[in-house]
Amino acid sequence: MTQTQPKTWDVAVVGAGMAGMAASLFAAERGLSCLQIGNGGGLLFASGLLDLLAVHPVAGRRLWDNPFEALAMLRRDQPDHPLARVDDATMRAAFQSFTTALGAAGMPYAPPGDRNANVLTSLGTAKPTYGVPRTMSAGVGALAGRPPCLLLDFRGLREFSARQIVATIGDRWPGLRMARVEFPGAETTAELYAAHMAVALESGDFRERTIARVRPLLGDAHAVGFPAVLGLARSGAVHAAFEEALGVPVFEIPTMPTSVPGLRLNSALEQAVVTRGVHRMLRANVTSAAFDGTAVLTLDGVPGGETVSARTVVLATGRFTGRGLTAGQQRVTESLLGLPVQQPASRAAWHSRDFLDPAGHAVNRAGLATDDEFRPLESDGRPAWPGLFAVGSILAGQDWMREKCGAGLALGTARLAVDRIARQLGVPGPLAEAG
């Protein structure tokens, strides 16, 4: 907020979810002046795991070890899928930039490679994903090799039960044990909250008292799993301190949203974009937009009202939960600009008869149709405005929840759109982390 604000922004990003944050981050890394508008907070529901693409096709529930092979297959099967438009190099560069930035903001990730990793969840299941926070990465190896391991939970932390994990997976993991400990200073407390524990563990005193309670339980364990409470702003340091004190690999198991990793991601991403000069207007809403030579956006939620102008606009308003799309009585509409929405012909076709239909529901593939540069199309098939781009889950033709491609969709489409914007504005190729 310290920098001066230009009269006309290079990019105005509307939306502050994963895709909006990624677009802002990539734009700022390109040296573009970037204004980000919209309510944040959706990121709090994230788990911290960054899925690229794990399931394809959805109907067959085929899991992939190598997400890039899955991408190749997707390009052949569904050329209209947004991810089919993102080439491997762009996708790798997107993850590289994104995780590097998060690491610099205190939330380090294991270097992204070629493979999906299986992460042990709090339900005792294995979840395939691509980007894994370093605090969780030791769990991937443990789940793969299944050596004797100790899982810990804390009395009072209702959202996480080591007992349930062992009950679910224990028969396939003979050396897996659980233990329950009291969180220091909370011996008389009925209910614990993960974020409070995470903050407490940033203090050396709490850490030492916790470690002292865990150490006698170690036994033959080759690794120790905790619920995701190892620090909030300093999770890297807290995690490292646990590993050093216990002398074995330590890993976090992601908890149900809203979780500590969600809070970490929210703060780290804000820090990442802010330190790169992005100007954010949180809690502001775009109420209308006019496009001419530049886009002029009218905002509310700002004292006295305000308009801003930008050379390009990135729409990252999400789908239904993000309120980018509105489900009406008969039709799905795009909430902000009234752009045409690609959708089933009638409401009757929105959902499959079977709620648990492995192929998913048609309405979950509704969204904006775009050209190859992610510019939304008018009904005549031409871009609505040359400088208007749409990224993330508002795009048509994908079902990111079932395909387990949420982060891949957000990061990949944002990266590609920003590349195109940079070209449109005449900014030379990627400055940093040239992909």
Added chain:
Amino acid sequence: MKYALFLGCKIPASVPAYELSTRAVLGRLGVTLVDLPFNCCGYPVRSLDREAFVFAAARNLALAGAAGLDVLTPCKCCFGNLRHAQRFLDEDPALRQRVETALAAERLALPAGVTVEHLLPVLARKVGLAAIAAAVTAPRTGLRVVAHYGCHALRPSDVTRFDHPLAPTIFEDLVRVTGATPVEWPRRLDCCGEPVHDANPSLSDRLTQAKVDDARESGAEVLATACPYCQMRFTEFQAAGSAAPLPVLLYPQLLGQALGLAPRTLGLS
């Protein structure tokens, strides 16, 4: 640059060094301050009567408006409260009407465009970091400082517009410009404990203790504040304890030292 200085109630009575050092530093940096017959910002009555709180705040805004000045306050609670009052006036026309009537009885009127600013943003953005850096003659090189943000200035960010709510940088930027080293500490955005001091002293103590412990553990030599309530809380809490206190400095005291101002003019012994 000219502002109406809103000191509020706590600074003159309990933290006079804050007034001294603010005046000294802003004077050196060419900011003119005007004193107006302000009253309480309304903060104490916020929990008991919304209308009385908005009226008290509005009266101050009206006084500033009549003088044609924007308001600068060094108190984060006054700052937040005055801005909250503006929000309530904006979103509740009936309330606005009643407040306007009450003000009219004193021949005052709600001004249109009075901006309420806190000391730190004025320094960082209006005076500017570069101008401050140019004025520094005795940099506090090597001094390790933790900056305490203070809730009522930082949040809610849509009302206060102080800095980025989750990743603010303004206070560290201002520490850095004095030549001192801003130290990262996890609890920098947490509450100092003052607002619950009356209601629940032991809870307040735990909040403050956690902050002070965190500051120490992070290797700070000085804790910097920019609010009389936070300053009082940290000082009084540590004075009651047995450990040697972590020195607590008001930001303009730290800056004043770097500007080479005499300790006496900064309220430092």
Added chain:
Amino acid sequence: MSASFLRMAFLVSLGLCALGLLWRVSAWLRVRIGPDARDIPFHQRLLAAVRGTLATLVSRRTPGVLKAFVLDVFLQRRLFGGSRLRWLGHLLIVNGFLLLLVMHALARLVTAKLYPDYASTHDPWLFLRNVFGAVVVVGIVMVVAGRLRRPPSPPRPQRPMDRVFTALVAVVLLSGFLLEATKVASPKAFYRMANEYIGSTDPEELLPLRLAWATDFGVAFPDLQGAPDPDKLAEGRELHHDACASCHSPPGSSAFVSYPISRVLAPIAEPLDGIDADTWLMYLHLAACFLGLILLPFTRFIHVLADPVSLLANGAASAGPLSPVGRANRRALAIDACVDCRLCDDRCSVAPIARSLGNPALLPSHKLLATHAVATNPRWLDRQAGHARRIAEGAVLCTTCGRCTDRCPVGIDLADLWVAGRADLARAGQPSPAQWVRERSALDWDEALAVQTAAQNPVGPLSSRRETYSACVQCQTCTNVCPVVAHGGEEPGGMDLTPQKVMNLLRLGMIDLAIGSGMVWDCATCYQCQEHCPEGIRVTDVMLELRELGYRRLGDTRERRQRE
């Protein structure tokens, strides 16, 4: 009236006044304001007072004390800074009265000793008495004008004794001037004097002198009308010169107040003589003086004594902080030192809040009385039916900004008094709302509300709108970022509700259960929840609104309970 009776009446009044003063002054060592004053025994306070006095009189602080005496007591420096008009008025009243007292009332003891030729009817004394009396009247007019010019402030209960005393002062002044005027015009007084000094009361024999006195002194002889015979007048003037002039100056110019009055009275001088008006006025004048003397210690005019002590103590205290015992004495003294000038009210930082709430109990002048009453009379608060909460509001909302202290012309440390008074109020059952809410659990409050209020009170602007909280998905983020929940858990039982549970109660329409909860009243208002809420719900603003509702609803319930 015999001189001995007068002397006795004077001595009795003086004695009663002395006893009264002793009682009042002893209150400066007896009255206990503030919990820290509660356990200090009388002898310690006496000792501290004596020691303080001695230290003040003989010490290095003496210059400071002297300075305080000259500037603050004598010249009223602090009042000068507060209001010029009132400063001048006050100066006139005090000095006019003081001079009247010394020169006129104590003439036999003072003036006559210093000036053997003293005669009350001779200049300069006659002239000076009129000057001093007029000075007092002008001073009173200025002070009253000053009060009238102030913005209207809510009425404050006055002690009845103050009114009686004020009336007595008016009686003394008025009767004094009237007495003088009556005597000037009175033929009867003339004959009395003539009898005493010339040995004659024969009107014919005294005709020349009467002519002289009618012409030069304004005695209203009913039989002397028209222009006097110049020869007789000259003769009379000669006689006057020999027999009267040593004691009498012509009042026409000297008694510039009473002489004009005497002209008004002249037409009825005879009937006035018929009822011995001058004698009765004299009785009235003296009786008012004596009664005033007796009452003085029990009025706020005790400040003529308390203020110099207070200001001198300030001068002495300026060297360093007072001991707790010294502070206890100062607080008790402060009650008597207050002159009820209400300059404090003008500067009070929360005065606009007092106006908005319609609650004058926030104003310093009101709080001073309440503070004294609560400290000295344990039952007083109970008798303020329906007002106890408003009185407590005054204590709770004071920001201790100290502006009243700065402004006080008699240098009372009001801010210290408010802190002490707030603690006394808390002891008397009126602590801050955040504290009394905790007397019961949220469930108890809810139950009490359910019993006592059939209809739900209107709720606040945020909590009454469903949109405020309908978006809540109970994601727990608010609870997860709440420092109060994080640190409140270490108390036995932990927090009763978490922020997200409070939001849920709102969704369920169970607002009564939320307003008495520890969560609502322990909220640190740090706005972490509001900032983090993924749905943009104004959680903290709602908490603050719930406090306001709680304060009203639970406060009513509590008051009803206390009355029962």
